[in-house]
Amino acid sequence: MSDHDHTHSDMFGHSTPRPLRRVELRRVDMPLVTPFRTSFGIETRRDVLLVRAELGDGDVEGWGECVALSEPAYSAEYVEGAHAVIEHHLLPRLFATGELTAAQVGAELASIHGHHMAKAALEMALLDAELRASDQSFADAIGVEVTSIPSGVSVGIHDSIDALLAAVQGYIDDGYMRIKLKIQPGWDIEPVAAVRTLIGPDTPLQVDANTAYQRTDGAHLAQLDQYDLLLIEQPLPEHDLLGHAQLAAEVTTPICLDESLTSVAVTADAIALGACEIANIKPGRVGGYLEAIRIHDLCRAHGIPTWCGGMLETGIGRAANAGLAGLPGFTLPGDISAASRFYETDIVASPITISDGHVAVPRSPGLGFEIDHAALDSVTTSLAVVSG
Ligand code: NPG
Numbered sequence: 089m090s091d092h093d094h095t096h097s098d099m100f101g102h103s104t105p106r107p108l109r110r111v112e113l114r115r116v117d118m119p120l121v122t123p124f125r126t127s128f129g130i131e132t133r134r135d136v137l138l139v140r141a142e143l144g145d146g147d148v149e150g151w152g153e154c155v156a157l158s159e160p161a162y163s164a165e166y167v168e169g170a171h172a173v174i175e176h177h178l179l180p181r182l183f184a185t186g187e188l189t190a191a192q193v194g195a196e197l198a199s200i201h202g203h204h205m206a207k208a209a210l211e212m213a214l215l216d217a218e219l220r221a222s223d224q225s226f227a228d229a230i231g232v233e234v235t236s237i238p239s240g241v242s243v244g245i246h247d248s249i250d251a252l253l254a255a256v257q258g259y260i261d262d263g264y265m266r267i268k269l270k271i272q273p274g275w276d277i278e279p280v281a282a283v284r285t286l287i288g289p290d291t292p293l294q295v296d297a298n299t300a301y302q303r304t305d306g307a308h309l310a311q312l313d314q315y316d317l318l319l320i321e322q323p324l325p326e327h328d329l330l331g332h333a334q335l336a337a338e339v340t341t342p343i344c345l346d347e348s349l350t351s352v353a354v355t356a357d358a359i360a361l362g363a364c365e366i367a368n369i370k371p372g373r374v375g376g377y378l379e380a381i382r383i384h385d386l387c388r389a390h391g392i393p394t395w396c397g398g399m400l401e402t403g404i405g406r407a408a409n410a411g412l413a414g415l416p417g418f419t420l421p422g423d424i425s426a427a428s429r430f431y432e433t434d435i436v437a438s439p440i441t442i443s444d445g446h447v448a449v450p451r452s453p454g455l456g457f458e459i460d461h462a463a464l465d466s467v468t469t470s471l472a473v474v475s476g
Contacts, residue, residue: 099229100378103218105187106143110475111179111213113171114138116467118402120430125244127272127300128161134400134430135469137167139174141213143221150217150454153408154209155372155399162298162399163205163326163347163373170206175474178203178210183476190214194375204350204375211376212408212455220454225411227449227456230381232414236446240266240421241429242296242398245275249282256283259429265445266292266318266421272300277311284315292421296321299347303331306338318420319344319366329354332363342366346397350374352382359390366420369412370397372405377412388417398423403436407456410440414449435464 116136124131139152154174160166177200182188185196193211200207219226241264246252256267267287269279276295284293294317301309301323309323319342324331326347336343342365349355349367351374358364367387371380387394396413399405406424413422424447427439434440437458440447450456 099231100189100191100215100218103189103191104221105189105192106148106217107187108141108143108182108185108214108476109146110142110473112140113174113472113474114140114464114468115167115171115470116402116435116464117469118431118435118467120400121428121432123244124400124430125246126270126296127245127298129159131157131400134402135167136402137171137209138402138404139209139213141210141217143214143217148217148221150213150215150220151404151457151459152209152212152214152216153401153405154205155370155401155405156205157399165203165205170203170209173200173203173206174210175472178206179474182210188214190218191378194378205372208372208374208376211378212371215377216455223453225451225453225456226377226408227411227414227451230411230415232411232449233416234414234449236448237410237413237418237424238265238421239424239426239442239445239447240264240268240292240395241425242268242423243270245270245272249279252279253282253286256286260287260291262426263442263445264425266294268294268296268321268423271295271297273305276309280312280315280317289316292318294318294321294344296346297323299323299325303328303334306335309335310339313340317341321368322346322348329358329361329363332358333361336362336365344368346370347373349383352379352386355383355386359387359392364392367392367394368397369394369418370399371408371412372399373397377408380412381415384412384415384417393419395420396422396424398425400430402431403427403434403439403457404455406440407436407450410447410449411456433463434460435467436460
């Protein structure tokens with residue numbers, strides 16, 4: 089196996105197993121700086137579930153973030169449901185293991201169907217804990233060589249083209265290297281044409297439909313081909329791999345999957361079907377960072393370009409994403425924007441900033457953040473403790 093072929097997720101196979109002692113489930117409420125509208129709803133605040141895990145003799149701790157939204161509108165998961173399944177179904181299984189590593193979490197929880205975002209949050213807390221205990225950064229552990237990654241920004245649906253253009257210009261001024269526009273029927277060709285004119289031919293541009301179209305919309309979406317987009321993201325419903333393959337044959341702009349890619353197995357099928365010309369990899373959606381790395385490796389082996397998606401994470405999830413996105417298969421800019429794109433204040437000590445269009449790959453021990461406890465406490469709405 090050459091250096092290029094190694095499996096980046098194998099790195100965690102030899103961690104020290106530790107007993108899981110105690111877990112805090114904390115909910116925080118963070119207002120967005122501006123409402124974020126997609127084809128499935130308008131987000132104005134973020135109700136985030138955080139996990140703090142204590143392992144060993146209580147001397148090892150790690151943090152995870154659950155990316156589930158308030159409503160089951162992006163996918164079937166939602167934050168109240170994630171909280172319940174973690175407390176009543178997932179944690180009891182982990183406590184029962186005696187001792188475990190992050191790499192074992194997926195297998196231990198495999199008897200529970202679905203709930204990837206809930207599972208991912210737990211695996212994430214254990215990964216962070218293990219990395220902190222071994223004084224290693226996530227990026228170093230997975231073999232990331234780059235020191236920074238190009239930063240893209242996601243731009244919501246606006247009330248008018250003028251308002252959209254003003255927002256896009258602001259992000260261009262901030263230095264973002266790629267623009268992603270949310271689209272839906274009635275807000276697609278015209279805004280894309282206007283933004284392409286504004287930003288010129290050289291700035292990478294892509295669109296995200298969040299499942300808003302139907303199989304019969306191929307001819308309509310082919311009108312986007314003239315605007316030289318990087319990709320059209322998830323035009324059809326989550327389950328519809330065949331429809332995406334048909335659409336990929338009708339439009340020349342590459343079809344990228346997000347919601348549909350729930351595991352490495354589904355991703356392999358989607359690639360085989362011709363449904364996935366580009367992959368958006370979101371650790372929460374696929375059950376954790378380790379499965380995300382397996383999908384990265386699969387896509388890289390198949391020559392499928394990938395990029396790291398975003399779920400309006402706090403500085404916890406964003407730091408981990410910035411580490412992940414340093415892997416070599418992430419050949420397109422991800423949705424890893426500055427913390428200030430969405431939040432006035434973050435809950436980590438060094439919120440992500442953008443410099444020269446890039447975000448630094450974090451290299452501190454763990455997933456790459458330190459909690460700002462005062463900031464965290466000021467946005468905390470509830471705290472529950474679960475022990476074995
Ligand atoms: O930078 O985190 C971000 C936002 C990126 O557009 C983004 N996320 O479907 O990919 C998506 C979308 C999203 C928006 C997901 C709102 C969930 C809620």
